[in-house]
Amino acid sequence: MPNRHPIAATSLTDVVEAVASGRSSPAREIEAAEERIAAADGTIGAFLRTAPRESLVAASAHRGPLAGVAIGVKDIYDTRDMETEHGSPIYRNHRPVTDAALVSMARVAGAAIIGKTTTTEFASLDPTPTRNPRNLEHTPGGSSSGSAAAVAAGMVPLAFGSQTGGSVIRPASFCGVAGFKPSFRLLPTVGMKTFSYTLDTAGLVAATAMDLALAAQLITGRELASARLPEAAGLTIGLYRSTVDIEVEPAMIEAVAEAARLLERAGARLVEIDEPAALASARDWHGAIQGFEAVMALSDEFHHHRSELGPMVRAVLEQAAKLEPSTYDEARRAARIARKAASSLFESADVLLAPSALGAAPVTLASTGDAQMNKLWTLTGNPVVSVPGLATAEGLPLGVSVIARFGRDERALAVAGLLQDLLVRQ
C-alpha cells in the first residue's frame, strides 16, 4: 500500500469561494499570502522579489473572479512592476515595459501578482537555490523551481511555470503539488522568455487538480472546470507503457498502479497501451528541436554574452550549435508524425496514466532531475495534469500524470480531479 502525503495548505478554490461569498476579502487574502511568504520563504527561497505595495493595493480593490488570489510568477514572464531576470545575470535589474500576456490576463481577472519565483537560467538546467518544502535536502525540480516550491509550502494558491521538457510536471511531482501543462498554446507564451518556440508551454501549479481547472477557466474564459467530477464508470483509462519505463523507480511504478487501482475500484475500465514506435522515436528527437531553436532564440546571449552564461545552459547551447538544419528538419518531421500517433492513442482510452517523473525528488540541490517522463508529451503538445497525493515510504511525493488528447484539456483536468478526489478521500 503506497504512502500518502497531504496536499498543499492553500487552496485556490477556497480563496475564490471565500471572497465570492464575502467571508473574506481580496485585501485579507493578499495580506495572508504576504505573511505566509514572510514566514516561510527564508527557508525555502522560492521568491526572488515581491510586488511593490501599490500593485497589491490596486489588486486588493479588484472585483474580478480571481480577486484575492495571490500568484507567484516564474521569473521568465515579463512583469511591468517587477524586475524580470530570466534567472540570468545578463538581465540583472531588467524591467519590462509591459506584462506578459498570461500575467496581464490574470490581472484582468482580478488576481494579485504577488512576486516572482526562481527559475533556472532561461528555464534550462542550472539549479536555483530553492529548496523542496517536503524535504529541504532534495531538489524541488526545475526549471519552475520557485513556483512549485511556493505552492508546496502553502505560500500561494497558484503559480505560473513553463515547460519545454518537463519543467512544470516534474517540479510539481517532486514538491507534491498539482501541475498543468496544457495543450500547446492553450495559454499564451507572449512575454515569456523563449527557449524553444516549438516546445515552450505556459503552465500552472496549484494545490489540487480542481484548483488548476478553476484557475485555467477563470484566466482564459474557457469551460475547463466541470461543475462536478466525472463518473468513473464509463471511463477507459490507458496505462501507458513507454519504452523508457525501465528507468522508472519501483516506488513510482507502484504509485501509478495505486492510482489505476483507485480508478478501477471506482468503476473505470483499465487497458494497457504499449508505446507506438513513432512516439518512442520522437522522444529522442526532442533534444534536437529544443537545442536548434535555443541557439537561434538565445543567439545574442550565446554570441555576445557567452562568458556570463551558467555552465549547464552554456553546454546545452554549445552542443546544439553543432546541429545541422537537416537534423532539425528531420526532428520536426518526426514530431509531426508523433502528434498524429499520439491522437490515435485516444481511440482506445479516454486518458492515459503515466509517471510524472522517474521517481521522487533526488537528494541533491545540484541537479533539478530528469525530464524523461515528460518531454514526449511536450513535443506532441498533449495536455498533462500531474496529480499529487501519493508518496514513497519515506514520505517523498510522487506525482501521477493524466494525459488527454490534444485540445481536450477539460478532460485531462476532469479525470485528474476525479483521481485527486479519490486520493484525498481514501
Add this chain to the structure above:
Amino acid sequence: MPNRHPIAATSLTDVVEAVASGRSSPAREIEAAEERIAAADGTIGAFLRTAPRESLVAASAHRGPLAGVAIGVKDIYDTRDMETEHGSPIYRNHRPVTDAALVSMARVAGAAIIGKTTTTEFASLDPTPTRNPRNLEHTPGGSSSGSAAAVAAGMVPLAFGSQTGGSVIRPASFCGVAGFKPSFRLLPTVGMKTFSYTLDTAGLVAATAMDLALAAQLITGRELASARLPEAAGLTIGLYRSTVDIEVEPAMIEAVAEAARLLERAGARLVEIDEPAALASARDWHGAIQGFEAVMALSDEFHHHRSELGPMVRAVLEQAAKLEPSTYDEARRAARIARKAASSLFESADVLLAPSALGAAPVTLASTGDAQMNKLWTLTGNPVVSVPGLATAEGLPLGVSVIARFGRDERALAVAGLLQDLLVRQ
C-alpha cells in the same frame, strides 16, 4: 504590353561579391549606405534612427559572409544598441537588453544593422509618415513600410519586415522591390513584437529575388540560393484563380499574365488552378485567429494603455475582444484543413503565380492598403516571393507572387529568380 520599372539601385549580391573579391570593404559599403540614407531619407522617412557609431565601427571590422551589408530593421525587432518602439508611444525610448534572434543571426554573419525602419503601431494598420519612393503621394504599404521604402530608394540592400496579413509582400509590391515571406518559422520571430503567434512571420525585403535567396542562405546557413537559375523547361506554373480575384485591378491581372507569358515563352508549362473551397473559406477565418491572439498578446497594452493606442489598432482589438474562444477554435480547425489543401495544390504545379496586391499603391498616406491577396498564404504558412519589375501605365510598381509548397522555400526563391531574370532581360 505592360510597363516595366527598374529594380532598386542597391543590390545585396553586388555588395557581397564586391567585399568578397576585395574590390570594396565592409567599411566602405557601410559608409556608402550611411550617405545614401542621409541624402534620401529626409524625403522618404523610412528610418526612425540609425545605429550608434561604435556599432558600425564593430560591423566594419567583421569578416563574415554578410560583411558590408547594411540592414534596415523594422522597429518591432529588438535591438540592443537602438531603441525599439514597436511604432507605439507606449514603448517610447524603450531599449531592449538583447537583439532579436534574426538581428543577432545577421550580426553573427557579419551584417551591419544600420538603423530601425518605420512600422505601423504593433505592425497593424495605423500608417507611418513614410512615403513611397516610386511616387511620394502614394502609400508605401504596411506594416513593413520603412523596410520596403528603404530598399526601394536604394538606401540599403536588405531590410527586415514581418507579415501577419500581407505586411511584407504588399509593401514590396507597392514599392517595386522583392519581398520574401518564408515558410512559417523558417526565420525565427523571437524578439519580434507579437501580434498573432499563429500568423506572425519574419520576412525580408531586397532589390531582387536573387538577393533575397542569398540573404536568406547567409543568415540561416540553409541551402536556399541555387548556384544558377532553374531551367524553365520542365517547370509547371499554376495560375492561381482565387474567389477574390474579382477585386483585383486590371493592371495587376495583366501583370500576372505577362509574368506567365514570359515563363511560358522560356519553356514552362502553364496550368490554371481554381481555388479549392477549403482555401476560400480559410481566408475568411484569418481575421478571427489574428484578432483573438492579438487581444491576448497585447493584453497589457489593451487593458492598461488603451487611450495611448492608435485608432486603427485600437478598433481592431476592441472588435476582436468580442470573439468567443469557440470561434477561435473553429478558425484554427479551418486553418489546419487549409494547410493540407494548400499542400495538395502542389501535386499539379511546382509553384503558383498570383497578384501580390489588389493593384498598385493607392494614392493616399492615410491607409496602407489591403491584405486580401496575402492573408491566405500567411495562414497556410506557404513561402511567397514577390517579384518586382512590372508596372502600371503610370509607372507604379506591380509585384507578382511566386508561391511554393510549405518548406520548399528554395523552390519559391529559384522560380522567383528565374522570373526576375526574365523581367530584367526583356
